[in-house]
Structures are given as structure tokens and as C-alpha cells.
Amino acid sequence: MAGIRKKIACAILGMATLAPACSVKEDRLECPVYVTVLTDQFVIRGMNEGKVSFSSAHLIDREDISFLTFLRNGYTQACPREYARAAVFSGAENYTIVEDAMQVLPGQQAGLLWAYGETFSANSDAYVIDAEPHKQYCLVQFLFDESPTAPADYAWRFRIKAACSGLNIYTLEPLEGEYSCSVGPNAVGLWYGVIPRQKANELLLEVYLPDSDDELTGRTDYVIDLGRKFEEMGYDWTAEDLRDMTVSVGFTSADISIRVQEWEGDDSYKNVEI
DSSP: OHHHHHHHHHHHHHHHHHSOOTTSGGGGGGSOEEEEEEOHHHHHTTOOEEEEEEESSSEEEEEEEETTTTTTTOEEEEEOSSOEEEEEEEOOTTEEEETTEEEEOTTOOOOOOEEEEEEEOOOSSEEEEEOOOEEOEEEEEEEETTBSSOOTTOOOEEEEEEEEEEEETTTOOEEEEEEEEEEOBOTTSOBEEEEEOOSSOOEEEEEEEEETTEEEEEEEEEEEOHHHHHHHTTOOTTSSSOOEEEEEEEEOSSOEEEEEEEEOOOGGGGGOOO
């Protein structure tokens, strides 16, 4: 009798070793990969908060996080082993996100967006992403006869129009959509505009006199082909990190001229209040 019980026990043990499990190499796709996203590079760039997003065929997780909380250890999320995507971004205050698409809110100026996205297929139990932020906007500084501030009696305002107003958060490819933002003096009298990543130099600059009761609307006096001027400068919208530019405004009582030149900016843009 004891011998029969021993044989049954051995058979059960043998069947257990053949059952599918995460430890069996052939069945790895049934098990998740634990993806750790390191956000230290965002902190080094001066960004303390942002979002992380994970998806495969559908959204897995999207969360606002403090990068400082995950400094050195990273943010870990279970993802499908065969195909998944991860994204990290900061500066998305004026954006709305639907599925994979991030779009500037209508009538708002694009935020100072830094982002990293990756698509991957992992063959191990753990996968580490060192997320390096890349600059997804062109900051345009307006100068008035080489001065960063306009004369006290300067009445005009500017409106930047573009053909793309968003991007895919995982591939960082620009998405078509009407973009329009008004530019006037900020709290310290400086004039800045922001252009999100574009597919091409389809840019217009409108110069308008604002209505007495609304700074954002008014009579358009000039329309300038800003895209042509960017093209003449050889502006590259496919660069990993977009360059900043300067628009130099020369004006008289009768006319306005615009000259675009590359701006070799520094890290001071982080503290600019737009």
C-alpha cells in the first residue's frame, strides 16, 4: 500500500513540474515585466514634478508624480512582456491628454514641455529605462529694436499660429491641430511666445491692436510668414531638442519689420514666467 502511495505522489510531482509557470522559459509571455523608469535626468534639468504613462494595447497606468520621490530608485510598473510603451513628461499644464495624444488646450499657450518616450519588448523579468528629457518646444523671445522690452506706448500684440498643437506622448511625433497663442508683455515686461513641436514651418505671425476690453482679440494689421523666416534660418523641427529663436521687431509709425535669428539661450528659460 505504501508503495502505491509513493508512486502516486511521484506522478503528481512530475505533473507539477510540467505545468505552465512564470519560471518556465516557454511561458514567459504569460508573465509581466517589471519596468523601472529612472527620472533622475528630469531632476538634473530642474524639473521636480511631471507625469509617467504606460500602455500596451490599452492604457496601463498614468499618474502625476514627484520626481524627487523616486530619485535614484525609479518608478516601477508591471507591463506586458511582449509589447509596451512608457513615457515621462513635465511642463504639460496647458495640455489635455486623450489616450496617446497630448494637445494644447484651445486658446492657451503651449507649456514648456520636456518629454521622453520609448516602445519596448522585454525578454527578462525586469527592464530599466533611463528617461532622458528632450525639449519639445521653441521659446521665441521678442526684441524691440534690440531691447527686450517694448516702449511704454507700444500698442500692438502678437499672435503665433501653427499647424500642429500636440504630440504622441510615446513617439514624440507632432500631431496636427490648429495652434494659436497671443503674446504680450509678461509680469516683468518681457515678451515670449512658445511654439510646440511642428511637422514643418507652417507658421504665421499676426500683429494686432487689441480690443479695449480684451487683450486676446482685436484688429489684425499685419500677417507675416514666420515659417518662411524659420526655414531661411534652417530650423529643424525633427531635432531631439528644439532650439529657441529670437524675433527682432523693428518698427516705425508707418510699418513693422520682422527679423528672425537663432537665440543661443541658456538655462534661464526655466525661470521665465510666461
